[in-house]
Amino acid sequence: AATGFLGVARTVEAKSKAKAAGTPEVIAQPIANGVKAATFDLAERPTALPCFDGKTLPLWTFEEGTTFPIVRLKLGERFDTVFKNNLPVAGEVATIHWHGLRIPNDQDGVPYMTQQPIPPGAEGRYSFVPPDTGSFFFHTHCNSTEHFGRGLAGVLIVEGDEITPPDAEYVLLMKDWRIGPDGAFLPFTTDEGAARSGTAGTVRSVNGERSPVITVPSSADVRIRFYNLDPTRVSEIGFENAEAAIIAVDGNGVPPMPLESWRLGSAMRLDVLLRTAPRGKSVKLFDYFSKEPFVLAEFKSEGPAKRKGKFKATPLKVMPFAKLDEANAERIPIEFSATPTGAALADSVANSGIEIGPLCLSKHTFWAINKQAWPGHEHKDLGPPLAVLKAGNSYIFELKNTTPRAHPIHIHGHTFEVLNSSVRRIPRVRCDTVLLLPNERIEVGFVAGDPGKWMFHCHILEHQEAGMMGYFEVV
Ligand code: C2O
Ligand code: CU
16 A cells, blocks of 8 residues: 555555554564564665655665554564664664663663674564553664664554544654755764754654645544654644643553643654544644744544544553652662763854764764763773662662753663652653753652663763763663
């Protein structure tokens, strides 16, 4: 079936759910009872997305025919994947990290730490049963700024959390692209950007389009899975003149809360139930974070009305998690700071505009966690862990941002509860990535899970690559 998005994709399951123009398709094939499989072929594919204005760009994608593939599993199903690294650059290694999934450490896809990276021409494999429902995604964990910059990411959805099925479901992927006036990619990183809030894209997109108009059923309750797949931008999403409720944060069901607006830093997700407009009318989705509210998408209602009554969101099923023992949890302070080089560069005007060639790879460290800047951009050269935790014990990380930038802080293999903030009221949500605002302190609590080395880093990928990453070890 043609998706209207990125050409032809394989549809392997009859889907009752309405599809938005612009929603990529399922790619996981059932191979046995309770097992689905996919084969990825990581390669360069010249692609002309609608937001590229007719230009073709050398994207790197997981498979032919779709830019951001969607894997849909049912809770309890195993997912088996083989990936071939056919990336076009000598020495361009890859792994796949399953962002947000609580799967065994050896499936976590972190080069040198949980596995050897896969060189071009070779194959890697993963097999796991996701323990939780929700909206997750996957990406390589190598040369991340360039890989994300070229579009190398996919969506993984684990179904089975709905008590009341919505009238339709949509996946919205927000991402900026760094395209120059000549229609070619700009360098994916600059020292100037890396030392500040990241090197911003020049073209915004939602599902590969600029501010798409998405057709939805009229007066219906539709589920929208929002993904911020930009390695830099913070968006604050909200609807104008519409009733909507937040039903999950980073895939984790929450008691429905009215959506006023919600900030999504890099890698953060939000599931929303929206009551669509009456037939012929539309609802606009805005980003309120930019100076002028920006229209990200428009949901245009067509066809007969689906619902009459008052809008009321049913909660999603919430997955079982080990309960945090807040009173007895061990507290671990974790400070996010700039290195002296980073602070100096961020302050200096003289240095603005430097770009590092060819397309990527800053050699500098600008950022640190607990004064330790992870050296060398890659994941080799492991320093000591930020902390050693005991499986089953409760921990509270006291996250402290001593920089003037926001940092979306991501934990691997776990989710934490956001307990409090020094500057704002945050609902107590469970998530895998929390946005730490400038000079903010946030406490997050969790129970240490499976043994292994788990990454803990800023998901502004230039910050990560310029030092703001670390890991903790569960024993
Ligand atoms: Cu999506 Cu280590 O992260
Ligand atoms: Cu950061």
